[in-house]
Amino acid sequence: MGERIFLSSPHMSDEGYEMAYVKEAFDTNWIAPLGNNVNMFEKELAEKVGAKAGAALSSGTAAIHLALKAAGVRDGDVVFCSTLTFSATANPIIYQNAIPVFIDSNYKTWNMCPKALEEAFEKYPEVKAVIVVHLYGLSADIDSIVELCKKHNVALIEDAAESLGTYYKGKHTGTFGDYGIFSFNGNKIITTSGGGMLVSDQEERIEKARFWATQSRDQARHYEHSELGFNYRMSNVVAGIGRGQLKILDERVDKKRYIYKYYKKALSELDGIEFMPENEWDKPNYWLSAITLTGKIRPIDVIEALEKENIESRPVWKPMHIQPFFEKYDYIGSNVSENLFENGICLPSDTKMTEDDLNRVVEVIKGLFTCNLITY
Known part of the structure; x- marks a missing residue:
């Protein structure tokens, strides 16, 4: 029996880019969920994929959760979701006490079928958001899906956890909808050991997501909270790994x-x-x-x-x-x-x-x- 061959395991750069940024975090004593690596990873990832802004978070799941919240999904709202995916795509719908309706794939893309999505819009005209997955790095038929979402005035969230580096008609997946999410879990194409990113051209929504992800702490001398918050921010150490990984x-x-x-x-x-x-x-x-x-x-x-x-x-x-x-x-x-x-x-x-x-x-x-x- 030969050495173990893994499905998809973490792979650090030969050049040691990651350690240089991690060392910077230690040398400056910024190892909390804020710091230069966090700020720069957000900037560099957003620039890489062509989005205006990004929020570095603790996981791709957290990114989907905040995307749903940013899209205004609340108790009892219907959310369409690709059925052929990992549960992390669908779980945040339940976090928001919303109702998932699962949409089938087609053989052309293995991803969300536009015809099934159109049928779902007819059945559930009150739908609040759509989550489409780019499975195994294969792009969905995103033009058709964007067109349907615009027609029905519904927010589109792209789960690009598996498709960082995938292009649809020359443009990065994760940048066609209102929100895009990426994952840096240990098995992804680049990894921070665990982490995710929410991207959008709606910069004010990304700023709000950062606020929610930092326990919704208001600007005050004391600890003031006027909204429900979450402990979702990425650490400066983890972000350093991400900056190094992004280079390769x-x-x-x-x-x-x-x-x-x-x-x-x-x-x-x-x-x-x-x-x-x-x-x-x-x-x-x-x-x-x-x-x-x-x-x-x-x-x-x-x-x-x-x-x-x-x-x-x-x-x-x-x-x-x-x-x-x-x-x-x-x-x-x-x-x-x-x-x-x-x-x-x-x-x-x-x-x-x-x-x-x-x-x-x-x-x-x-x-x-x-x-x-x-x-x-």
């Missing part, structure tokens, strides 16, 4: 794309394997390389075969509308997301993977097909 984002994206192309070239010859969709307007970061299986070999067969060789893989996200906690809420669609879940698998996409590592993964999968003597 393009390098990480290049490696993710290389990994995807390697798998596609090596595995396309196998009948029964289909790859994530590619569209002419989309330049994905390929955060995770995912495939679907259409024959007798099932995702669990591949996962278990890889596990035996100390290689990590994962099923595609289980849709929210069939999760035990969320299944009581409405769902609009035709079971595309369920089909992707049942047939999909995420292959190891760690940016530290070598050619030998990639070949190990490929050989295990090829061996599985060969040993089972599958004929399609």
